[in-house]
Amino acid sequence: MTVKLVFLGKLGDLAGTDERSVEAPLDWQGLIDELQGPIGEAVQQDRTRIALNGALLADKTALNAVSGDEVALLPPVSGG
Amino acid sequence: MARDVRLLTEPFNPGSFVGPFSNAHPGLGGVCTFVGEVRSDDEVEALELIHYEKMTLAGMEQLADQAIARFDLMGLLVVHRSGVMRVGEPIVLVSAAARHRREAIEAVDFTMDHLKSDSWFWKREKRADGWHWIEPRERDHSDLARWA
Numbered sequence: 001m002t003v004k005l006v007f008l009g010k011l012g013d014l015a016g017t018d019e020r021s022v023e024a025p026l027d028w029q030g031l032i033d034e035l036q037g038p039i040g041e042a043v044q045q046d047r048t049r050i051a052l053n054g055a056l057l058a059d060k061t062a063l064n065a066v067s068g069d070e071v072a073l074l075p076p077v078s079g080g
Numbered sequence: 081m082a083r084d085v086r087l088l089t090e091p092f093n094p095g096s097f098v099g100p101f102s103n104a105h106p107g108l109g110g111v112c113t114f115v116g117e118v119r120s121d122d123e124v125e126a127l128e129l130i131h132y133e134k135m136t137l138a139g140m141e142q143l144a145d146q147a148i149a150r151f152d153l154m155g156l157l158v159v160h161r162s163g164v165m166r167v168g169e170p171i172v173l174v175s176a177a178a179r180h181r182r183e184a185i186e187a188v189d190f191t192m193d194h195l196k197s198d199s200w201f202w203k204r205e206k207r208a209d210g211w212h213w214i215e216p217r218e219r220d221h222s223d224l225a226r227w228a
Contacts, residue, residue, distance in 0.1 A: 008132055009202030010213040054134030072132055078203040078214040079196040 001067030005031075007039070009075045011048070014039040024067035031063060031071070042075070049074045082155040085144050087137045089163045094173045101157045101175050108154050110181035112188045116172040118165050126206040129171070131162040136200040143194050151187040153178045158191060162201070193223040 002021040012018045015035070022034050035043055042048055050060040051072040057063060065071050082104060094115045102111050118127050131137075144158050159173040174191045178184040197220035204213045 006132070008200075009130060010204075013213070051132075051135060054138065056135075070134065072134065074132070074200070075202065076216045077197070077199060077201055078216050079199070079201060079220055 003065045003067065004070045005034075006070060006072040008072060009078070011039065011042055011073050011075050014042050015073075024065065024069070026063065026065040026069075026071065028061040028063045043073055047076050081148055081153065083141075083144050083148060084156070085137070085141045085158045086160070087131060087140065088159060088161050091165075091169055092159060092161070092173075094159075094170050097157060097159055097173060098175050101155060102177065105154045105177040107179075108177045109179045110184045111175060111177045112181070112184035113173070113175040114188050114192055115170055116192070118167050118169050118171060120167050123207050124167070124205045125208070126164055126166055127171075128164045128204050128206070128211070129162050130202040130204075132200050136162070139200050140195070143191060143199065146194075147176075147187045147191045150190065151176070151178070151183045152180070153183060153187055156187065156191070158195075160195065160199075160201075190227055193220075193227060196220050197224045 001024045003024045003026045005020050005022060007015040007018055032040060032044065050057045050063060051074060052063065052065055053070055063071065098113050140158055140160060144156050148156055153176055155177040157175040161171050165171060172195060174188045176184040176187040204211045
């Protein structure tokens with residue numbers, strides 16, 4: 001049973017992939033443990049936001065994803 | 081009130097949207113239309129917009145609803161591209177129909193400022209040495225503050 005991580009914008013470059021699956025359940029600490037190096041640092045920056053199943057989290061450290069959930073990692077938007 | 085919001089992954093012809101949109105609102109006093117295109121730049125070979133399936137279109141629809149709640153409109157059309165685009169290709173189209181011109185003009189201005197700075201799109205440019213992600217601009221945030 002897994003959680004799908006989606007990396008948007010330049011986070012995809014840092015992660016080396018646009019999507020990957022990780023073990024469920026997944027909380028904030030689990031996410032940090034999972035993402036090492038530059039991608040981990042980028043995700044911890046205040047300006048990187050997180051959405052769970054398309055809904056933006058007001059507090060990303062409250063992340064609590066279960067099997068089948070999709071967690072999107074969103075860098076600042078750069079406009080159309 | 082007609083609301084038409086679309087996220088397209090292929091090139092589009094703005095005229096083919098604006099004509100039918102105008103015709104669908106008999107009795108209107110004015111239509112204001114803005115079309116944004118990939119600007120010519122000696123160093124930029126292509127532009128790519130990335131969207132997120134679960135949020136981008138839904139966010140555009142919420143924005144359209146905000147514009148409709150704020151301005152006295154008869155109709156609002158919002159079309160936005162995603163994917164790879166070349167110089168001269170349309171990126172975005174916003175068209176508002178209203179009984180009175182100022183409502184239409186301001187609704188388009190409001191919608192464009194929010195699309196540019198507060199929508200779920202990520203942009204990168206292809207130059208001779210490869211792709212470069214574009215960071216948010218301070219100007220986008222000051223544009224948004226106009227509507228606070």
